[in-house]
Amino acid sequence: MKNLRLVLAQQEQSRSQRKRSRAMILGPEDLPGANWIMLNERVFRTGSNSPGGEIAERALKAGGYTTWRELTRGGGVGFWAQVDPWGTTEDATIAVKMAPSWEKKNPNFEVELVEELIFEGDAIPGVTSYLRQERRITSKAGAQTVTSLYGNVDEIFFALSGLVPWNLMDEIAALQADKIRRGFTKS
Secondary structure (H helix, E strand, C coil): CHHHHHHHHHHHHHHHHHHHHHHHCCCHHHCCCCCCEEEEEEEEECCCCCCCCHHHHHHHHHCCEEEEEEEEEECCEEEEEEEEECCCHHHHHHHHHHHHHHHHCCCCCCCEEEEEEEEECCCCCCCCEEEEEEEEEEECCEEEEEEEEEEEECCEEEEEEEECCHHHHHHHHHHHHHHHHHHCCCC
């Protein structure tokens, strides 16, 4: 009976961690303009899908959940958003610095990289660290610019990446940081 209570408590903690992660990520209703829709959502253990080494191991031990969403409003404008509770501010800040290299290891990234720029973004109130990555690529769809932003609000890492003009992506990043601050409560 004691083991059953332990298993039930662990399941409840898992549900609450997933709910917490979902509360911190942008949805269509949070985005500027009309006609945004969510195409896909995934929730998985933070650190389980990451090449982050020691920080990934610590994130797994912390027991948080990552939420990943793909959003679009049509007309070639769309992006994915991700929120990861890393356990500590230091680990989330390390993740921000490592994130640009993670996409290069993605086997689904079937494009030719023409040019890549990585620089610290303008300050967003309440964001601990922040990087912008712009990649000019060629793919089956032709020449495109993919804008990615990586940041953290304390121990919560966020990533935004897609075919969105940089000024709109900056606005979305500010909305994401605000949503994290509103949805984040320490366990």
